Each structure stands twice: as structure tokens, then as C-alpha cells.
Amino acid sequence: MAEKRDYYEVLGVAKTATADEIKMAYRKAAMKWHPDRWVEGTEAEKKTAEEKFKEASEAYSVLSDPDKKAKYDQFGFAGVDSQGAPDFSGGFGNLEDILRDLFGGSFGGFGGFGGFGSGFGTGGSSRTQTRVYKGRDIRTRVRLTLEEIAKGVEKEITIERNRPCPDCGGKGTKNSSDVKTCPTCKGAGQVQHVTSSLFGRTMTYSTCPQCGGEGKVITNPCRTCGGTGLVRRKEIVKVKIPAGVEDGMQLTIRGEGHAAPHNGVNGDLLVIIEEVAHSNLKRNGNNLFYSTVISVTDAILGTEIAVPCLDGSYKVKVDPGTQSGAVIKLRGKGLPAVSGYGSGTGDLYVKILVWIPKRLSNDEKAALQGMRTSRSFTPDLSRDDKAVFDKIKDIY
Ligand SMILES: [Zn+2]
Ligand SMILES: [Zn+2]
Structure with missing residues (x-):
């Protein structure tokens, strides 16, 4: 490999820097040099950005690991190089975690992030539009006599299920202006990770850590439902049971299960038939x-x-x-x-x-x-x- 720059120099921090300072420095470098920011750049710029990003990521993978950092401090590159390439790629394997850490919970306080997501926002937005949430199914049992089975019967079944919150209409907030496009993923619901290794660069997607894949965040959640858009209700569902059913059979009542978050598609109600033994037959x-x-x-x-x-x-x-x-x-x-x-x-x-x-x-x-x-x-x-x-x- 070409001559390597000192890891502290790469991140622009002092040898006495705290873990947080190292993290901030890497965050800054990642923002600046992430290859997605340079997709419009010239080939030379792209190449430089990729190298800088790799360099910063490698520095961070060592300096963020107390054990590796100690070895590096004592022995320099020899201390970490002795663990060879696998160590290096192993560090980048964890890049997903690093990015989640960097762009997740503590993201709010950091400015200048805006441009970062623009590269992959467009690719992801179509995904958001087609994403359909489905509520969970509910399983319940109903006991029927042979007389009821002979003719078919309508049964009233009491179930507890999630329904759209009446106060916010299932939106999770009363004001639609409180629903903001998730700043982390730009509404895509997914974040792209660039995993670099000595062999090149691969891109993977994972669910956005800030919005959980929804692409939107609520700044002022509805008090009734806590922003979930769902409330628990005990409700009676009328279920038409056809004649001739048998013990153990399962009826699927479409859409009568739990409501889905974000006004998606309701889950189903699964009714399992239980036959009451007849006294004579x-x-x-x-x-x-x-x-x-x-x-x-x-x-x-x-x-x-x-x-x-x-x-x-x-x-x-x-x-x-x-x-x-x-x-x-x-x-x-x-x-x-x-x-x-x-x-x-x-x-x-x-x-x-x-x-x-x-x-x-x-x-x-x-x-x-x-x-x-x-x-x-x-x-x-x-x-x-x-x-x-x-x-x-x-x-x-
Ligand atoms: Zn998001
Ligand atoms: Zn609500």
C-alpha cells in the first residue's frame, strides 16, 4: 500500500481526543467524503473522495476501538497491521453500525448533513410510495352447536384490536404540518451503506434507524395514541359462519384484524371453529x-x-x-x-x-x-x- 497517513491526522484530531471527538471528526469526514456526495463529480474527484472516505473509515475503525487504538498508539500501523487485512475488512463490516450510530439518534444536533442524502433519496422514494403496511391478524375461537352448524349462523365475537386513532385519524398527529419527511433518509425509509474493503465498494440498504422505515417523523405526536396512529379497542365483530363447518376449520375474515399503522391494510380475523358435542348425535x-x-x-x-x-x-x-x-x-x-x-x-x-x-x-x-x-x-x-x-x- 502507498504511504499511510497517521490516523489522527486523517481525522484531524489530537492524540488526546475523546471517543466523542473522534466520532464527531469521522462524522464530519464521512459527510464530506462519502462517495454519494460526489456522484456528480469528475472521475478524479470521485476517486479522491472514495480514497478519503476509505481512509477516514479505516482510521475510525481503529481509533473507535479501544483495544485497536491502544495498539496503534503503542506500535503505530504495525500494531494494527499485524492483524492484517481481515481486521480491516472486519472493521468495515461494522460500518452499518457505525452509520446508524452516526446518523441515528444523535443526528439532530449536527448541521450540514443535508446534502448527504440527496444522492439516494430519489432511488428510495418510489419504495416509500409502494410500501403498504399490514395490520396483524387476530386469532379467535368460536364454539358452535351442531344445530348452528347445520344451518349456518351469524356470531358476535368480541375481540380487542388496534383501530385508527379517532383523535388524529390514524395519522399520529393532529396537524399534518407536524409530519415531516425523515431527515435521515429523506423519506426513502432506507439508508444506503457503502461498505468499503480492499476489494472495492459495495452498497447495501437497511431500514432507516430514525423513522423505522416510514420515511416520515412526527414532531408533535397525538396524545391519544402517542403518535402510533392506533388505539386499542374492544369491539364486537359479526361473523357469518357458513353451514357445514367442522371442528378445527379456520375462517378468514378479511380486514377484521388489527388496523395497520399509517392507515395501511387491516389484518385478518382468523376464526377457528370449535364444535360443541351433541347430547344425542x-x-x-x-x-x-x-x-x-x-x-x-x-x-x-x-x-x-x-x-x-x-x-x-x-x-x-x-x-x-x-x-x-x-x-x-x-x-x-x-x-x-x-x-x-x-x-x-x-x-x-x-x-x-x-x-x-x-x-x-x-x-x-x-x-x-x-x-x-x-x-x-x-x-x-x-x-x-x-x-x-x-x-x-x-x-x-
Ligand atoms: Zn428515515
Ligand atoms: Zn392519535
């Missing part, structure tokens, strides 16, 4: 299942039973000679499919179980004894009956 998909117990005589002679359906009680005929375990299918008495998911309405399956009495009167016993040898009471599996028993055997 069981559900599997769109089909419903019901089981009931009848007497031996009803099974033999036939009867009529009441089956609770979701839209009331239905009378169902049980044929004479119905076997225990027989299933009666009530077509279309199940649940509808959610529109867009499958088609058709499910069925209601009624399972008939026959109860065998344990205690009989002497007369009843005698009557049954007389029937014991009767042909009618000897098992004779007709095809229909066999199917019923086969089904029961399948299950167990």
Missing part, C-alpha cells in the same frame, strides 16, 4: 349417527321411534323383525357440505339395539317356554338379517 364428516334401544317385542312386532334430528324430532318406522344392530338410514338428514368444499348433504344413520329382559314374571316365562320350540323363534338368517349380523361382526 355423533358426527363423522357430513354424516350423523344416532343409536337407540328398543324392546324385544317392539323389534319383533315393529314400532315407531322418535329420532332427534337437528331440525326437530322425526318419527321413524321400525319394521317388524328388526335385528339388534340394524341401521336405518335417513337420507339427507345429516349436515350440508360447506359451500365450495364437497357437495351434497350427509345422512343420519339410526342404529337399533334390542334390549333383552333379565327378569320375567312366571306368566311371561311360561309363554316364552311355549315358543322356544316354535319354528318362528328358531334362528333362520335370511339374506337381510345375515347382512346385519355380518356388519356387527365386522365391527368387533
Whole structure:
């Protein structure tokens, strides 16, 4: 490398300079020599600026590090050079932090910064215009009975969510004149970093530390919302739940989540369905299942039973000679499919179980004894009956 200038000389500070003085000096040098300030310059000017900026950055990377500074003070370039190029590039790797430190929080007191951002303000401003803020989603659960699921229902759900502040209209301040273009990024929302190393110069962007990427700062924030433009509200949202939904399903209600900062796009409300167990009916998909117990005589002679359906009680005929375990299918008495998911309405399956009495009167016993040898009471599996028993055997 060409002859190097003393780091203190480069920054124009005394050897006794404090950390703050060194920082200020580098700030000044960075402002002056940052290559972005010289984009309009001649090639020679650009080259000089780049070298000066590199030089100042290198000096600062050493003098701002107490350990390296101590070594430099004691051994000169040998003290830091011994750590070689990686140390140098490592220092520049942290340039982002340095710039955040320089142009971030303590920026306010420093004048003459104005021209610095002009080079990249134009490139970034289009980004600002297209940037859309999105509010967070809200997740909630709703409990539904099968009756509600059968028909679909409108539920009122209470949620706590961010809404635009009523006092400032979500702008974060009452006077639009209090919203200023962020001086750090010139409204771009991003700052450009030039990372220099021995191998050249690369440019990276990161979110502006002063405005958090918004491109604007509020000088007199609204008292109600503290400048965020958002307030917390407990609100009731009416949610239309379509018929046929199932436990665990999630409905997305667009735009009913948290409001976004800066009047952006609302988040969504995600409603997770929880099904309340029914006292009589069981559900599997769109089909419903019901089981009931009848007497031996009803099974033999036939009867009529009441089956609770979701839209009331239905009378169902049980044929004479119905076997225990027989299933009666009530077509279309199940649940509808959610529109867009499958088609058709499910069925209601009624399972008939026959109860065998344990205690009989002497007369009843005698009557049954007389029937014991009767042909009618000897098992004779007709095809229909066999199917019923086969089904029961399948299950167990
Ligand atoms: Zn900014
Ligand atoms: Zn407000």
C-alpha cells in the first residue's frame, strides 16, 4: 500500500481526543467524503473522495476501538497491521453500525448533513410510495352447536384490536404540518451503506434507524395514541359462519384484524371453529349417527321411534323383525357440505339395539317356554338379517 497517513491526522484530531471527538471528526469526514456526495463529480474527484472516505473509515475503525487504538498508539500501523487485512475488512463490516450510530439518534444536533442524502433519496422514494403496511391478524375461537352448524349462523365475537386513532385519524398527529419527511433518509425509509474493503465498494440498504422505515417523523405526536396512529379497542365483530363447518376449520375474515399503522391494510380475523358435542348425535364428516334401544317385542312386532334430528324430532318406522344392530338410514338428514368444499348433504344413520329382559314374571316365562320350540323363534338368517349380523361382526 502507498504511504499511510497517521490516523489522527486523517481525522484531524489530537492524540488526546475523546471517543466523542473522534466520532464527531469521522462524522464530519464521512459527510464530506462519502462517495454519494460526489456522484456528480469528475472521475478524479470521485476517486479522491472514495480514497478519503476509505481512509477516514479505516482510521475510525481503529481509533473507535479501544483495544485497536491502544495498539496503534503503542506500535503505530504495525500494531494494527499485524492483524492484517481481515481486521480491516472486519472493521468495515461494522460500518452499518457505525452509520446508524452516526446518523441515528444523535443526528439532530449536527448541521450540514443535508446534502448527504440527496444522492439516494430519489432511488428510495418510489419504495416509500409502494410500501403498504399490514395490520396483524387476530386469532379467535368460536364454539358452535351442531344445530348452528347445520344451518349456518351469524356470531358476535368480541375481540380487542388496534383501530385508527379517532383523535388524529390514524395519522399520529393532529396537524399534518407536524409530519415531516425523515431527515435521515429523506423519506426513502432506507439508508444506503457503502461498505468499503480492499476489494472495492459495495452498497447495501437497511431500514432507516430514525423513522423505522416510514420515511416520515412526527414532531408533535397525538396524545391519544402517542403518535402510533392506533388505539386499542374492544369491539364486537359479526361473523357469518357458513353451514357445514367442522371442528378445527379456520375462517378468514378479511380486514377484521388489527388496523395497520399509517392507515395501511387491516389484518385478518382468523376464526377457528370449535364444535360443541351433541347430547344425542355423533358426527363423522357430513354424516350423523344416532343409536337407540328398543324392546324385544317392539323389534319383533315393529314400532315407531322418535329420532332427534337437528331440525326437530322425526318419527321413524321400525319394521317388524328388526335385528339388534340394524341401521336405518335417513337420507339427507345429516349436515350440508360447506359451500365450495364437497357437495351434497350427509345422512343420519339410526342404529337399533334390542334390549333383552333379565327378569320375567312366571306368566311371561311360561309363554316364552311355549315358543322356544316354535319354528318362528328358531334362528333362520335370511339374506337381510345375515347382512346385519355380518356388519356387527365386522365391527368387533
Ligand atoms: Zn428515515
Ligand atoms: Zn392519535
